[in-house]
Amino acid sequence: MPAPRSLIAAGLIATGAALFAFQSLALADDAPAKPSRVPPAEVVGQPVSCINIAQIRGSQVRDNQTIDFMMAGGKVYRNELPQQCGNLGFDRSFTYSTSLTQLCNVDIITVLQNVGGGLQRGASCGLGQFTPVKLIKQPKRR
Template structure:
């Protein structure tokens, strides 16, 4: 091992540290604003997709392009990073008393991570420009 190898390694690490902030996620303004009163439950069959915004916020995109934002009462570890979760309910609705479980990408399959309670479902609409 020559003396150049540690110098190259240190230089590479320093370069990565200097470039990392350039890759940091920019603060994107929220395109939605709250509209109306929050709901305790939403019908599961109407959920078209979800958008995990961070460790505490999930947008539920419903049929008809209606959006309900759920702000969890507490931060849910790794939810914002993994961006996927599961829920189990015996009802036809997803409610603020239900629990979600973060799904970790663990090699060949998904593994359960942190479990967190949901909050109320706030109807949202596109902000006026």
């Protein structure tokens, strides 16, 4: 007895999806690794749970999981988020809200996406510990 067309079509779709998934895995292995945008840093102290908001002079989003907070007096705290935060590394901007005078590892940041010239809220992600670091200067590439 011949198989119904819907079963044949479903089998072809499933086979095509599997081949597509395996092809993307194979291509990922062949692709050269992207250079990291996270500059190397030397840890210069113990991680802390919170930093004082009034002392933050700026922040640099390095990738989907790393933010460097530049503080008054030249101190830098690196925050490694416990999970990847969707589009954080692409949009490179975020917002947060806290009723305290500190930003802590229990706080949530929200990615700000530039959509049509305006800002739109994106993924929300938890922060990690704040590790004091000294950024290591890299020689300029030519």
